[in-house]
Amino acid sequence: MDFNLQAYQADHLLHLSVKPERRLSIQENKHHRWLEMDGVVQSAMSLAEPGSLCLPHQQSIAERLPAQANQILELGLGGGDLTRHLAARWPEARHDCVDLDAEILTLFQQFFQPSTLRAPRLHQADALHFLLQSRERYDLVLLDLFSQDGNPLLLFQVPLYQALAQRLEGTLIVNLLPRTRLEQDQALRLAREWIGPTEAHTVPGYRNVILHSNRQHP
Numbered sequence: 001m002d003f004n005l006q007a008y009q010a011d012h013l014l015h016l017s018v019k020p021e022r023r024l025s026i027q028e029n030k031h032h033r034w035l036e037m038d039g040v041v042q043s044a045m046s047l048a049e050p051g052s053l054c055l056p057h058q059q060s061i062a063e064r065l066p067a068q069a070n071q072i073l074e075l076g077l078g079g080g081d082l083t084r085h086l087a088a089r090w091p092e093a094r095h096d097c098v099d100l101d102a103e104i105l106t107l108f109q110q111f112f113q114p115s116t117l118r119a120p121r122l123h124q125a126d127a128l129h130f131l132l133q134s135r136e137r138y139d140l141v142l143l144d145l146f147s148q149d150g151n152p153l154l155l156f157q158v159p160l161y162q163a164l165a166q167r168l169e170g171t172l173i174v175n176l177l178p179r180t181r182l183e184q185d186q187a188l189r190l191a192r193e194w195i196g197p198t199e200a201h202t203v204p205g206y207r208n209v210i211l212h213s214n215r216q217h218p
Contacts, residue, residue, distance in 0.1 A: 003032050003044035003054035014111060017103065024103070026111050033111060035079040043079030043112070050114045051088025053081055057175060057208035060201060061142070064212045066171045069093055069140035073167070074120070075127040076144035077104055079112045087117040095120040096138075098130045128154060131163035139170035150177045156186045161194035165215070168195065174211040184209055 010027035017024045025036045032054065034044040044054040053059050058081050065086075070093050072086055077099040086095060097120045099105055105122050113119055123130060127145055141164060145152055154160050155176070164172060172195050178184040184200065188211060191198040196216030200209050 002056075003034065003041070003046075005041060005055075008032070008034070008041075015107060024107075026107060035107070035112070043081045045079060045081065045084065045112055051084050051117060053085050055081065057203045057206055057210065058082060058085075060203050060208070060210050061173050061175065064171075064173055064201070064210065065089075066140060069170070071136065071138045071169075072096070072140045072142070073136070073138040074098065074142045074144070075130070076142075076146065077108055077122075078144065080108045082142055082144075083108075083120055084112070084114070084117055087120070091118050096123060096136070097121070098123045098125050098127055100124065100126050128160055128163055131160075131167055134167055136167065137169050138167055141168050141172045143172065143174040146177065150179050151183070151187075156183055156190070158190060158194075161190045165194045168215045170215055172211070172213040172215070174213075176209040176211060177207050178209055187211060 009029060011029045013025060013027055015026040023038050027034055032044050032046060035042045046052050046054055053062055061082065062085060069090055072093050072095045074083060074097045077097050083097055102124050105124055145155060174187065176184060176187055188198060188200050191211055191213045195213040198211055198213040200211055202209055
């Protein structure tokens with residue numbers, strides 16, 4: 001069941017935290033539970049079908065998933081919409097989720113991790129640091145990192161893609177919210193240079209641009 005971003009209304013406020021740098025809330029109605037950050041919906045979960053995807057950019061990502069994945073890494077968690085979807089799709093897969101924000105990890109466990117789906121391994125860490133320290137190999141990496149005003153600069157710099165190239169065996173999918181065409185072109189260039197063939201897909205009606213790469217070894 002899709003989440004209507006133009007007409008949604010909450011019946012219950014489940015959590016509210018206000019800090020100088022952000023305002024975070026979890027709200028719910030009879031159909032959905034969702035995470036808002038500074039008034040913007042970051043993720044939404046169907047209460048009836050927790051493994052379904054409710055937001056258009058996530059549905060676009062799902063269309064580009066490989067036929068099978070056994071080792072999955074998510075960099076950036078939010079409300080875990082894709083985490084749940086992947087657990088439902090591939091329940092036997094080994095799944096790591098990395099987020100720097102301890103509160104996000106805790107809220108995921110409290111409000112967005114149903115007992116009917118296998119829980120991922122959660123890591124509180126910086127994305128680049130995790131990649132540099134890890135010795136795992138992944139056949140699917142989902143990159144969904146955001147700062148207060150969009151994607152962090154890390155997404156447009158060489159070290160991230162160098163580190164991804166060391167850990168990735170298969171598919172990389174990046175959710176971008178580019179502030180300029182220059183940012184989009186830079187991420188696309190780096191993915192092609194360090195990962196392999198990469199395509200950029202727009203999401204109709206949204207700022208999101210989905211990068212889809214397949215690892216090509218030298």
